[in-house]
Amino acid sequence: MSVEQLAVAEIVRRQAERGKVASRETALLSTEQKNAALRAMADALRAQADAILAANAEDMRRAREAGMASHLLDRLALTPKRLDDMAMMVEAVAALPDPVGEVIARDTRPNGLRVERVRVPMGLIAVVFEARPNVTSDVAALCLKSGNAVLLRGGSDAYQSSRAIVAALRDAIAPYVNPDAIQLVETTDRQGVLALLTLNGLIDLAIPRGGADLINTVVRTATVPTIETGVGNCHVYVERSADPEMALAIVLNAKCSRPSVCNAAETLLIDRAIAPTLLPKLGAALRERGVELRVDPTAREILGYGIPATEADWATEYLDLILAVRVVDGLDEALAHIARYGSLHSEAIVTQDAAQAERFLNEVDAAAVYWNASTRFTDGYEMGLGAEIGISTQKVHARGPMGLRELCTYKWVIRGDGQVR
């Protein structure tokens, strides 16, 4: 390592050490203390709006000068309305039940030992994200409510905004807990991410929030435990017995309601038996909404239009108004396609045949499997978690939407009267 890299690593290590110390305090806070701190955080976002908006204007100016694309500029921009939404999100987290201290299991062993598994905070969580200022306060609120300290590493394009937000949040929580419970990594050097992700013993969990590149970097680089989030190459399979109106509604919703998110559908699989009658209707409705179709030869023959799909299309998360379309010979071919190209996120079948549906639900390996509903429901709010820190596409620890409980671990608490083995 160069002297500069060493300096960056040392900055991050010291912050993590301070965060670890703070995590011992956050773990012991009462629900009332945490909620009071969260309400103070929301108040601070509103009270310090001028400073935060000024910092964001500075980020925006630099980003424009650097030629940032307009959709990224939009993600980066804060407005009084967006800042108020962020404050409301923090208040919403305060209103959620406290996951800490919940007894998950209880047992008295034959030798009289009283064994409990009790939900407790993780400790210090690192969250690596892109240039979205709102993530700063969302993540800080979720981590604090779950009794954790957090070390945030946001996109460097949003650094001034994140710094102003974190400064407001730290001021707000200081009367309740060590402010190092919420820290922003104090360097935008890329080496800082590497340093963060290899602090075994200090960082208990690292979560990437962002696109495929960010997630891959975190998963490949980290030696601390991580949770792979977010990439969604989701399919809707329309089986021959599907209700045509329902199929139309679900396909349109899964593709068009918000194409830029991970639970949007990217591929339509349609049963050969129903394709000649249903596919033209689906195609027309999709085209009407501006969806570009990438089709296999059979679909192309039925539709008479569509860009021929390549192998890459089946594997692509478009995050855009593009849909790959493939005609399949029934359930087995649909299952094989999903097993090959799916990203273990969300998969749906539309059918009136319960046996086909149950096979699909049972055999598809994904975080969420749907029968007669849109893939768009894979979301913490929709699933009843109240809020989410991300959607896990791995199988370890948590799968699908992760809420406050998923930011916790548990410990075995054993009370005895002198038992030995």
Next chain:
Amino acid sequence: MSVEQLAVAEIVRRQAERGKVASRETALLSTEQKNAALRAMADALRAQADAILAANAEDMRRAREAGMASHLLDRLALTPKRLDDMAMMVEAVAALPDPVGEVIARDTRPNGLRVERVRVPMGLIAVVFEARPNVTSDVAALCLKSGNAVLLRGGSDAYQSSRAIVAALRDAIAPYVNPDAIQLVETTDRQGVLALLTLNGLIDLAIPRGGADLINTVVRTATVPTIETGVGNCHVYVERSADPEMALAIVLNAKCSRPSVCNAAETLLIDRAIAPTLLPKLGAALRERGVELRVDPTAREILGYGIPATEADWATEYLDLILAVRVVDGLDEALAHIARYGSLHSEAIVTQDAAQAERFLNEVDAAAVYWNASTRFTDGYEMGLGAEIGISTQKVHARGPMGLRELCTYKWVIRGDGQVR
């Protein structure tokens, strides 16, 4: 990569691909099919005892020629009795409840969506272990019962033994499921471990079973999800109000009943208020059992003997009849010592004071915290899991003893009637 490394990586990848295919079958097996396969595995270990013992004799011969230490030779050695114990362990796993298919949570959302979280297998699990032939069948049984396929990578010194065991197990399960559900990595090249641990998308979870070096290698090298297991620098804190007889029994049990295991105590922390009267009794009893004491200056003053402890002693997992001893000024100093040197495994307080005990249970960050009981109970059987694949010392996914449930993940199963968002 060199041509040889590439060849090794390719061997491992192909095995993992076959394992992944087999995992789709194991996930769908009924409890009866799995139990029948497990009973066949136990029968095969007994029926093919001659071949397995002959293979083990070959490993033993080579190990002796290579000058392997006697305690390692003992670990490597199989006997008819040990082989029968392995078969009985497989039968015990067959008798455990099936974790797959259990509905963990159930909810109907306001929009009518019926949401379940259902326990399902991980998929393909890689287990990396040392030259202990019994681990081969233990791990294979636990993985199969939990609906997973397994790719085993044992210590090269036990390769012939493991190969013979895996051959017997694969023959046994063939009538029930694709035999690639149980595979041994077909190369002893160390590059094989690296190849295995970076097969993202094929390996769903990697578990190291062994000593600190093995665990560190796996955790540092893997890009697939791993679970850190096993290192235990465990403490017993004897508080001033402790019952002296109970303290004596717990300290002796925690240190001496099986010093080579991870839940054995490595450091005794004793309250200054009770040290002058109790420590001499503890010291005498420990010395009588051949325990070497590494003591801080105050303990040395009280005892009149003991090797002065160095900083390294506080951080060392001796796994031997050695105990570090430190006199502390009450609970806060004990908590600070454990926070600094503990390995998040098992920590005990001996006290008659419930308030002190509850603070200890609440504030110590470890997989298992004990009040008036020996640390030796951190074990899958003792905690009621029936069997264990290892003891997690990380916080993600599972903490402490991991049984069949901890070899599973869950999926969200959503049934609707056309809901869109």
